[in-house]
Amino acid sequence: MHWVFPHPSSANHDSLSKPSSTTSPNITDHAEHFQLNSSFSSRESERFNLEPQHSSACSSSSTVDGPYRPFSDLAKSIHPILEIDFEQNTRVPLFNMLIACAEAVEENNLHLAEIILSQILVNSKARATQSMAALFAEAMSSRVYRLYPQYFDYSYLNDIQRYFYKEWSYVKAAHLTANREIFETFAGKKHIHVIDFFINHGTQWSDLMQDLAARPGGPPTIRISGIGFPNHDNSDYLKSVGWKLAQLAETLNIDFEYRGFLAYNLADLDAAMLELRTHEAIAVNAVFALHKLLARPGDIHKLLSMVKHIEPEIFTIIEQESDNNDQGFSYRFNECINYFSFLLESSEGSTNCLDTYIFLRNQIHNIVVCEGEYRVERYEKLTRWRTRLEAAGFVLIHLGSNVGEYASFLSSQPATRNMLQASSKCTIEENNGCWMLGWRTRPLIAISAWRADNRILISDEDGALQKLERM
Numbered sequence: 001m002h003w004v005f006p007h008p009s010s011a012n013h014d015s016l017s018k019p020s021s022t023t024s025p026n027i028t029d030h031a032e033h034f035q036l037n038s039s040f041s042s043r044e045s046e047r048f049n050l051e052p053q054h055s056s057a058c059s060s061s062s063t064v065d066g067p068y069r070p071f072s073d074l075a076k077s078i079h080p081i082l083e084i085d086f087e088q089n090t091r092v093p094l095f096n097m098l099i100a101c102a103e104a105v106e107e108n109n110l111h112l113a114e115i116i117l118s119q120i121l122v123n124s125k126a127r128a129t130q131s132m133a134a135l136f137a138e139a140m141s142s143r144v145y146r147l148y149p150q151y152f153d154y155s156y157l158n159d160i161q162r163y164f165y166k167e168w169s170y171v172k173a174a175h176l177t178a179n180r181e182i183f184e185t186f187a188g189k190k191h192i193h194v195i196d197f198f199i200n201h202g203t204q205w206s207d208l209m210q211d212l213a214a215r216p217g218g219p220p221t222i223r224i225s226g227i228g229f230p231n232h233d234n235s236d237y238l239k240s241v242g243w244k245l246a247q248l249a250e251t252l253n254i255d256f257e258y259r260g261f262l263a264y265n266l267a268d269l270d271a272a273m274l275e276l277r278t279h280e281a282i283a284v285n286a287v288f289a290l291h292k293l294l295a296r297p298g299d300i301h302k303l304l305s306m307v308k309h310i311e312p313e314i315f316t317i318i319e320q321e322s323d324n325n326d327q328g329f330s331y332r333f334n335e336c337i338n339y340f341s342f343l344l345e346s347s348e349g350s351t352n353c354l355d356t357y358i359f360l361r362n363q364i365h366n367i368v369v370c371e372g373e374y375r376v377e378r379y380e381k382l383t384r385w386r387t388r389l390e391a392a393g394f395v396l397i398h399l400g401s402n403v404g405e406y407a408s409f410l411s412s413q414p415a416t417r418n419m420l421q422a423s424s425k426c427t428i429e430e431n432n433g434c435w436m437l438g439w440r441t442r443p444l445i446a447i448s449a450w451r452a453d454n455r456i457l458i459s460d461e462d463g464a465l466q467k468l469e470r471m
Contacts, residue, residue: 094123094133095337101140102333113144132341135361136333139368162200162237164359165288167351169419170437171318174287174447175204176413177406177435178316181399181449182283183211185314191221193280195312197266198289199226202241206248207415213252221255225274227263238262266292267299271310282312290317290385294325294378304392308452314397315450317389321436321443322379324367336367338442339379346426346439349418382434382446389450397449398433406435 097120104113120137141147165171186192192212194205205224213219224245228238238260249256263269266289276282284307293299307315322339324332340360347356366377386396400406407428410416420426429436429443436443 094120095136098133098136098140098337099330099334101144102330105140105143106329110144113140117141117144132337132344132360135357135364136337136368138361139365140333142365142369160355160359160362161288163355164347164351166201166203167355168347169416170346170445171287172415173410173419173437174318174445176207176410176416177399177447178285178287178318178449179204179208179211180409181316181397182208182285182314183215185283186212186220186281187215189220189281191223191277191280193223193225193274193277193282195225195227195274195282195284195310197227197284197286199224199228199238199241199260200287201237202226202245204285204287205245209245209248209252209254209256213254219252219254221257222249223257223259223280225259225261227261227266227269230262230264265296265299266290267296267302269303269306271306274310276310282310284310284312284315286316287318288320291319291325291378291380292376294380295373295376300388301392304389304394308393308454311452311454313451315394315452317385317448317450319382319385319446320379321381321438321446323381323384325378325380333368336364339444340364342439342442343444346444382431382436382448385446385448386432386434389448393453394450395453396433397451399435399447399449401430401433403428403430406430 097116101113101116101120104110104116117137117140120133121141182194194208196205199205209219209222212222226238226241228241231237242258242260245258246256259275261269261273290300290303293303320339322335324335324339327335340363344356344360363377366375370376390396407420410428411420425440427436427438427440427443429438431446434446434448436446438444
């Protein structure tokens with residue numbers, strides 16, 4: 001087994017050497033090589049202290065113009081001159097007022113926005129049933145009152161996402177769906193390489209490794225390149241992921257190799273870093289990772305070009321089925337309320353309440369308060385991803401069209417059995433060869449699979465692909 005982890009001496013960042021030519025300035029290669037059943041290898045690479053190009057906090061231009069002032073000073077000067085009749089036991093009036101406040105912000109009528117928000121804050125605090133409205137009211141107050149969003153450290157945001165996505169049953173269903181297609185694609189392959197753009201806790205690959213170990217003829221050799229975002233406390237979770245996967249591989253008698261990369265921006269990845277080998281079949285996996293590249297023009301084009309260059313046999317993509325990227329603020333705010341209200345309902349019973357609250361709070365704040373490249377949570381719907389991927393030279397792999405068969409597959413899996421059996425509100429929709437999982441009438445996530453078609457030229461950044469990026 002061939003693992004790659006950071007060398008203990010790399011803790012002293014000041015003494016590190018300069019990056020090699022194949023290392024991006026925003027990628028940290030975890031690079032101590034060793035084998036589980038033998039002594040350490042002499043080959044070691046450097047680890048570098050690499051900082052992101054931008055501050056993790058939003059600048060004042062990410063909300064409204066003008067200096068930030070303490071909330072208490074502003075609140076004292078605002079009087080509830082609007083009388084609002086809030087109905088009993090319903091969320092609708094508060095959300096209507098939130099939308100009205102968003103429209104005032106979009107029109108730059110901050111005086112009206114403050115008046116409306118003062119009423120919202122009073123009523124949302126007075127009713128425990130308005131917890132979701134309170135989260136949006138808090139985010140709106142940060143925008144209207146120019147409060148500095150100190151909790152927009154990207155690493156903290158990513159850390160929270162990892163824990164929520166580990167628990168949410170919809171993500172487990174998406175993992176199983178992607179794994180099934182990857183397993184079928186790798187049929188008969190003796191050497192496989194999985195490149196995961198957001199490896200999270202690595203649980204997706206534990207399931208795939210067990211499936212591959214049980215296939216007739218024995219398992220293939222497995223190599224995993226796990227890319228992850230930095231943690232807020234600088235802890236090295238990629239090392240923990242590698243240890244767990246390697247221990248599982250040992251019990252399954254799988255020849256296993258792992259390498260971890262910390263990435264501040266996926267667009268900085270280069271194919272040379274992945275040490276591609278001609279005899280390996282490649283799968284690329286992106287779970288809630290691609291939309292983060294829409295904040296900076298050219299980033300998504302750069303990454304898709306790199307993926308196409310390495311020619312994976314399958315490219316699995318899981319993204320939120322929502323649209324808050326380049327619309328006006330009031331539309332974005334309304335879409336955000338709608339999407340997260342359904343997501344909250346869908347997560348009840350499968351996630352930790354505190355994890356869910358922190359996850360929702362940070363997602364909502366990033367979408368509502370931040371602008372420009374600091375707003376990284378830029379969801380887009382499947383139709384736009386389909387257009388972008390086809391323009392980039394990818395061809396859709398049809399995941400199936402039999403909803404009943406797909407539902408039976410999820411029901412047969414221990415991780416997702418309760419998701420379908422516990423509630424009839426969980427929905428499955430086939431969308432032109434892709435799967436959508438939703439709650440009641442609202443799709444929440446979209447699952448698709450692609451392969452590179454090198455007969456198709458990639459659109460340049462001045463073409464159709466660029467037009468789909470941030471406007």
